[in-house]
Amino acid sequence: MRVLVTGGAGFLGSHLCDRLLDDGHEVIALDNLFTGAKRNIRHLLDRKDFEFLRHDVVNPVLLEVDWVFNLACPASPVHYQYNPVKTIKTSVLGTLHMLGLAKRVKARILQASTSEVYGDPQEHPQSETYWGHVNPIGPRSCYDEGKRVAESLMMDYHRQNKVDIRIARIFNTYGPRMAVGDGRVASNFIVQGLKGERLTVYGDGSQTRSFCYVSDLVDGLVRLMNYKGEDAAEPVNLGTTDELSMNDLVALLGRILGRDLEVEYGPLPDNDPVRRRPNISRARERLGWEPGVPLSEGLGKTVEYFREATS
Ligand code: NAD
Numbered sequence: 001m002r003v004l005v006t007g008g009a010g011f012l013g014s015h016l017c018d019r020l021l022d023d024g025h026e027v028i029a030l031d032n033l034f035t036g037a038k039r040n041i042r043h044l045l046d047r048k049d050f051e052f053l054r055h056d057v058v059n060p061v062l063l064e065v066d067w068v069f070n071l072a073c074p075a076s077p078v079h080y081q082y083n084p085v086k087t088i089k090t091s092v093l094g095t096l097h098m099l100g101l102a103k104r105v106k107a108r109i110l111q112a113s114t115s116e117v118y119g120d121p122q123e124h125p126q127s128e129t130y131w132g133h134v135n136p137i138g139p140r141s142c143y144d145e146g147k148r149v150a151e152s153l154m155m156d157y158h159r160q161n162k163v164d165i166r167i168a169r170i171f172n173t174y175g176p177r178m179a180v181g182d183g184r185v186a187s188n189f190i191v192q193g194l195k196g197e198r199l200t201v202y203g204d205g206s207q208t209r210s211f212c213y214v215s216d217l218v219d220g221l222v223r224l225m226n227y228k229g230e231d232a233a234e235p236v237n238l239g240t241t242d243e244l245s246m247n248d249l250v251a252l253l254g255r256i257l258g259r260d261l262e263v264e265y266g267p268l269p270d271n272d273p274v275r276r277r278p279n280i281s282r283a284r285e286r287l288g289w290e291p292g293v294p295l296s297e298g299l300g301k302t303v304e305y306f307r308e309a310t311s
C-alpha cells in the first residue's frame with residue numbers, strides 16, 4: 001500500500017510511520033512541523049520507501065495513495081490552545097481536505113479522534129455509544145469540537161459519498177518522542193523528575209486518566225485500518241483501562257526513578273476532565289486488540305528516552 005500519514009513527524013505519527021514501513025508499505029509523512037520535528041523521522045529520510053512532505057493540512061494537497069491516516073493536529077492542551085482558531089481549522093479543513101483526497105482516489109481513511117469528544121464525561125467508563133459532555137465555548141472546545149466536527153465530516157462523507165472510513169477515539173498515550181516541551185502530563189512529570197524539579201500537579205491531583213503505551217496504540221490503529229467488518233465505519237476507543245490519579249502517577253514515577261518526588265500543586269485548568277477511562281470491549285471484540293505494555297514498563301522506557309533527550 002501507499003500510505004499517507006498526516007502529522008507523520010509527530011509523536012504518534014512517527015511511530016506509525018515506523019510500523020507501516022516495517023509492515024512493507026510505502027509511506028508519505030506530511031507535516032507542518034508545528035509540534036512535530038524532523039528528528040522524529042530523521043532515521044527514515046534516506047529510505048526509498050519513505051518521503052517527507054512539509055505541508056499544512058489547512059491547504060488541499062493532491063496525492064495518489066491507498067490509505068490515509070489523518071493525525072495532523074496538536075494534541076497537548078498547551079499547543080492546541082496557543083492558536084485555537086488554527087486548531088479548529090486544522091481539524092475541520094484538514095479533515096475535509098483529506099476526505100476530499102480519499103474520495104477522489106478511493107482511499108481508505110482513518111481519523112485520529114480523541115477521548116476528548118466525551119468532554120468531562122458523565123458516563124464512566126466511556127463507551128463509543130456515549131455522546132459526551134463537552135463545553136462548546138470553553139478553552140478546550142477548539143480541540144474537542146474540532147474533533148467532533150471531524151467525526152461528523154467522516155460519517156457524512158461515508159454516508160453521502162461512500163468513502164471508506166475508520167474513526168479511532170484515542171485515549172491518553174505516552175512514550176518516547178513526545179517533545180520535551182510538549183506540556184502533557186507524562187512528559188512534564190518525567191522531565192521535571194529527571195531535572196530534580198518539583199512536579200507540577202494541577203488541581204489536587206485526584207483527577208484520573210488511563211495511559212496507553214505508544215506501541216500498543218499504534219498496533220490498534222493498524223488493526224482498525226485493516227478491519228473490514230460491516231460496522232467498520234463506527235468509532236472505536238483505543239486506550240488502556242488502567243485508570244489512575246495524577247497523585248498515583250507521581251508515586252509510580254517516584255518508584256521508577258528510585259526517590260521521593262516533590263510536588264507543587266497549581267490551579268486546575270478550566271474544564272479539565274475529572275476522570276477518564278475507556279470501555280474497550282469494541283476494540284477487543286472487533287480488532288482482537290488488547291494493550292499489553294504495563295504502565296511501569298512503558299514509563300521506564302519513556303524515562304530512558306527523556307534521560308537522553310535532556311542530557
Ligand atoms: P503531536 O503534537 O506530537 O503530533 C501532531 C503532529 O501534527 C505534529 O507533528 C504537528 O507538527 C502536526 N500538525 C499539527 N498541525 C498541523 C497542520 N495544520 N498541518 C500539518 N501538520 C500539522 O501529537 P500526537 O500525540 O502525536 O497526536 C497525533 C494525533 O493523535 C492528533 O490528531 C491527536 O489529536 C490524536 N490524539 C493523540 C492522543 C495522545 O494521547 N497522544 C490522544 C488522543 C488523540
Ligand code: UDP
Nearest residue numbers: 077183184185186188200201202207246272
Ligand atoms: N497535568 C498536571 N500537570 C502537568 C500537566 C498536566 O497535573 O504538568 C494534569 C492535567 O490537568 C490533566 C492530566 O494531568 O488533569 C492530563 O493532562 P494532559 O495534558 O496530559 O492530557 P489531557 O488533559 O488532555 O487528558
